[in-house]
Amino acid sequence: MNTPPRVFRLVIALCFASSAAVASPDYPDAVQGATGSPCPPPCTVCHESSSGGYGTAVKPFARSMAKVGKLDAEDAALVAPAVEKLRAQATDSDGDGATDIDELGAGRDPNLHGKGDLCGPEYGCGARVEPRGRIDGSALALSALAALALFARWRWR
Numbered sequence: 001m002n003t004p005p006r007v008f009r010l011v012i013a014l015c016f017a018s019s020a021a022v023a024s025p026d027y028p029d030a031v032q033g034a035t036g037s038p039c040p041p042p043c044t045v046c047h048e049s050s051s052g053g054y055g056t057a058v059k060p061f062a063r064s065m066a067k068v069g070k071l072d073a074e075d076a077a078l079v080a081p082a083v084e085k086l087r088a089q090a091t092d093s094d095g096d097g098a099t100d101i102d103e104l105g106a107g108r109d110p111n112l113h114g115k116g117d118l119c120g121p122e123y124g125c126g127a128r129v130e131p132r133g134r135i136d137g138s139a140l141a142l143s144a145l146a147a148l149a150l151f152a153r154w155r156w157r
């Protein structure tokens with residue numbers, strides 16, 4: 001039986017390594033559970049882009065969370081205690097008069113002065129449109145590289 005080409009195995013390994021290194025997939029659900037948000041908030045509530053990653057949680061809400069609790073991308077159980085501290089302190093990261101936790105509980109962005117809807121519109125019986133920003137940029141780039149490598153190998157034969 002033929003084994004897959006070395007380049008193909010390397011690209012697959014990089015794709016899996018990349019997505020594991022940048023993802024905190026449990027955080028949106030943990031924030032939703034702790035705040036009562038009507039939807040899991042998008043990664044951009046904390047991160048500068050939907051790709052996430054270490055060092056990119058720079059939004060005002062993320063800074064407020066970091067001030068009150070030790071957070072670790074691998075441990076979503078640390079979210080709820082930090083949320084409770086923000087609730088107790090009535091933290092208002094955007095200074096609009098509504099606390100971060102009240103805004104998240106109402107499905108609003110605590111980084112934006114005013115409404116900043118996080119959950120998108122609903123139509124019909126509770127249906128909702130998936131919020132934008134769920135595409136992992138690094139995984140997309142690696143997938144494109146994998147496709148190019150496979151195409152180049154195919155053309156070279």
Ligand SMILES: [Ca+2]
Nearest residue numbers: 092094096098
């Ligand atoms: Ca606010």
